[in-house]
Amino acid sequence: MPRLYCFGEVLWDLFPSGAKPGGAPMNVAIHAQNLGLESAVISAIGDDERGGTLLDILQERDVNTEFITRGDHPTGTVTVDTSNPSEVRYTLDEPSAWDFIGTPEISWEPGDLLLHGSLATRNKHSYETLKALRAQASTRVFDLNLRAPYIDPERILELLVGTEIVKVNEEEYTLLAQWLSLDSNPELGFDEMHERMGTQELIVTRGNRGALRVNNLGALQSKIFPVTVKDTVGAGDSFLAAMLFGICHLLKPQQTLDYAAALGAMVASKEGANPLISKTELKAFIDASTQ
Numbered sequence: 001m002p003r004l005y006c007f008g009e010v011l012w013d014l015f016p017s018g019a020k021p022g023g024a025p026m027n028v029a030i031h032a033q034n035l036g037l038e039s040a041v042i043s044a045i046g047d048d049e050r051g052g053t054l055l056d057i058l059q060e061r062d063v064n065t066e067f068i069t070r071g072d073h074p075t076g077t078v079t080v081d082t083s084n085p086s087e088v089r090y091t092l093d094e095p096s097a098w099d100f101i102g103t104p105e106i107s108w109e110p111g112d113l114l115l116h117g118s119l120a121t122r123n124k125h126s127y128e129t130l131k132a133l134r135a136q137a138s139t140r141v142f143d144l145n146l147r148a149p150y151i152d153p154e155r156i157l158e159l160l161v162g163t164e165i166v167k168v169n170e171e172e173y174t175l176l177a178q179w180l181s182l183d184s185n186p187e188l189g190f191d192e193m194h195e196r197m198g199t200q201e202l203i204v205t206r207g208n209r210g211a212l213r214v215n216n217l218g219a220l221q222s223k224i225f226p227v228t229v230k231d232t233v234g235a236g237d238s239f240l241a242a243m244l245f246g247i248c249h250l251l252k253p254q255q256t257l258d259y260a261a262a263l264g265a266m267v268a269s270k271e272g273a274n275p276l277i278s279k280t281e282l283k284a285f286i287d288a289s290t291q
Contacts, residue, residue: 001037002113003038004029004038004040004113005039005041005106005133006029006032006039007042007115007133008023008025008042008119008126008130009023009025009076010041010045010058010068010076010098011023012077013233014077014079014080020271020273021273022078023043023076023098024117024236025042025115027238027241028115028143028237028240029058030061031238031242031267032245033062034241035245036245036279037249040063041067041068043068043097043098044069044098046070046072046074047070048074051070069101069104071100073096074093076092076093076097077092078090078091080233082231086229088233090147092150098126099126100126103129106133108136108137110138111138113137113139113244113248114134114136115142116140116143117143118146118155118159122152139164139165140162140163140164141165141244142159142163142167144167145236146171146175153175153179157180160176160193163197164198164200165199165247166201167205167236168203168205169206169236173189177189180192180193180196186214186219190202202214203243205264208226210224213243220257222257222258223258223262225261225262225265226265226289227265227268227269228269229268231271234267234272234273236264239264242260242262246260259286262282262285266285
């Protein structure tokens with residue numbers, strides 16, 4: 001069975017109500033591991049209490065932490081503004097330990113996935129590490145996860161080349177379409193991305209309108225699972241974790257997409273990025289939503 005390696009930021013989300021573990025790669029790894037996809041995090045933390053606590057949390061969730069190093073820079077933090085729950089704002093501290101991720105030695109197996117975003121490329125050190133890892137992995141997953149002011153179109157477009165699975169939200173797809181002169185319709189834009197960059201899967205999240213999955217077989221729209229949104233932190237990460245779980249376990253494409261949309265909705269209905277949601281709870285939620 002393939003393994004999932006999640007590269008990038010691990011940090012603390014500082015909510016008005018207190019600190020919660022976060023960082024998109026860490027969130028994906030936690031949810032994927034919880035679903036049953038063996039996951040590891042590639043990152044760096046500070047030699048401080050916050051870093052140690054993050055390690056403890058990941059290990060409690062059975063996520064592989066052997067590729068997380070400790071350094072002189074502080075463990076990352078981000079201030080989270082949830083005054084508008086559907087449009088959360090983030091203020092990221094820098095420099096943080098995850099700006100200085102070293103290149104680990106990994107015994108890659110065919111089918112193993114490397115997941116990364118764009119935020120960890122803000123520092124050249126981690127950016128060069130990511131490029132080295134991308135050259136080793138057999139399947140690359142790029143969740144753009146854009147965070148102003150750390151948006152570098154040149155680096156993003158470089159990383160898109162040769163990426164098999166690309167996940168964006170609607171706003172991010174609009175930017176990609178501008179940068180690459182793609183059609184505004186993702187279904188048509190995918191054809192251009194496939195031809196020019198080798199994209200195999202384009203996944204577009206649409207907030208309360210579900211998600212779209214496009215590949216060479218056509219386009220699928222997810223079911224919609226209405227919830228009262230607590231905050232959207234980590235909802236897209238949990239969605240992606242479920243997508244990758246379904247892809248690795250060869251679940252039916254529509255089933256995978258609906259499964260992912262449901263998990264994302266459940267996470268959005270709770271505070272923080274990593275609420276513990278069992279497969280039983282997820283199935284019950286899907287069954288109740290489709291009656």
